[in-house]
Amino acid sequence: MPELPEVEIVKQSLKKSITGKIIEDILIKNRNLRFKIPKNLKKNIIKKKIKTIDRFSKYLILKFEDKSNLMIHLGMSGTIHLVSKLKKNYSITNTSFYHSPTLPKKHNHVEMKIDKFKLIYNDPRRFGYFSYFKNNQLLQSKLKKYGPEPFDRLFNKNYIFNYFKNKKKNIKNFLIDQNFVSGIGNIYASEILFLCKILPFKQVKLLSLSDCQKISYFTRLVLRKAIKKGGSSIRDFKNVSGAQGSFQKNFNVYQRENKDCLKYRCKGRISKKFISKRSSFFCNLCQK
DNA sequence: AAGAGGCCCTGATAGC
DNA sequence: TGCTATCAGGGCCTCT
Numbered sequence: 001m002p003e004l005p006e007v008e009i010v011k012q013s014l015k016k017s018i019t020g021k022i023i024e025d026i027l028i029k030n031r032n033l034r035f036k037i038p039k040n041l042k043k044n045i046i047k048k049k050i051k052t053i054d055r056f057s058k059y060l061i062l063k064f065e066d067k068s069n070l071m072i073h074l075g076m077s078g079t080i081h082l083v084s085k086l087k088k089n090y091s092i093t094n095t096s097f098y099h100s101p102t103l104p105k106k107h108n109h110v111e112m113k114i115d116k117f118k119l120i121y122n123d124p125r126r127f128g129y130f131s132y133f134k135n136n137q138l139l140q141s142k143l144k145k146y147g148p149e150p151f152d153r154l155f156n157k158n159y160i161f162n163y164f165k166n167k168k169k170n171i172k173n174f175l176i177d178q179n180f181v182s183g184i185g186n187i188y189a190s191e192i193l194f195l196c197k198i199l200p201f202k203q204v205k206l207l208s209l210s211d212c213q214k215i216s217y218f219t220r221l222v223l224r225k226a227i228k229k230g231g232s233s234i235r236d237f238k239n240v241s242g243a244q245g246s247f248q249k250n251f252n253v254y255q256r257e258n259k260d261c262l263k264y265r266c267k268g269r270i271s272k273k274f275i276s277k278r279s280s281f282f283c284n285l286c287q288k
Numbered sequence: 289a290a291g292a293g294g295c296c297c298t299g300a301t302a303g304c
Numbered sequence: 305t306g307c308t309a310t311c312a313g314g315g316c317c318t319c320t
Binding site: 034075076077106107123124125126127167168169173276277 | 290291292293294296297298299
């Protein structure tokens with residue numbers, strides 16, 4: 001579930017709390033994530049100073065002063081919690097649907113002691129992973145195989161239109177294809193196509209240049225809005241115990257099967273269909 | 289090369 | 305109450 005906006009929120013929160021701090025200790029309780037956490041991870045990052053924290057697509061990147069990098073992918077159920085010595089169970093992040101007001105008891109696989117915080121990586125499904133890169137070149141070579149980020153200037157109507165030429169696959173599958181564009185997952189893909197008024201099964205070679213313009217525009221709009229809402233939900237979360245994330249309140253189509261279309265004056269109904277075994281939501285009337 | 293589908297995993301939920 | 309089945313989804317992998 002963590003898509004680009006959720007990871008961005010995690011990044012922003014971590015940046016505020018642990019930039020410039022040193023990883024004093026690291027405890028790996030369970031190496032068996034999507035990929036095994038390398039045995040020498042502890043040796044590689046212990047005592048290093050966090051210069052800054054970046055994000056590319058759904059990847060969180062801790063950049064150290066010696067130019068090495070720790071990349072964390074949250075998979076589908078990964079969350080990062082910062083427990084402070086001052087306030088107990090002070091959680092800085094969660095990813096919309098797996099919201100928990102207290103620190104989870106199970107599946108805390110990695111713990112790091114950083115300044116006055118204990119950073120905890122929790123991941124019930126273990127689809128997330130950690131990778132270490134000795135230098136920026138190695139990191140870049142890993143990242144360059146992915147498509148541009150939605151906020152990158154490269155993700156424009158011409159790029160999209162050219163990419164789609166002669167392609168037979170449907171638009172929904174391309175939006176979640178990280179080689180085409182990085183950071184969109186199953187939820188936002190449906191939301192983006194709703195705003196574009198394009199049906200998810202539409203073959204991309206049939207899309208016009210103006211459709212491609214819409215895809216570029218609404219992709220940015222949806223993600224930007226989600227980042228804003230997520231940010232505010234995080235703020236609420238610090239104070240209100242058990243508060244819900246606020247993303248889902250803004251969904252137009254996702255998980256709204258059989259409900260009325262929210263577009264002004266549209267009499268349509270939201271349908272759910274599986275495309276390549278992934279749920280896709282759309283209005284049966286205003287999306288063409 | 290492009291596209292389809294399998295698989296990894298746990299927890300929530302539904303149905304009997 | 306307890307069992308089994310189904311679904312949720314990111315991304316790497318294999319097969320055609």
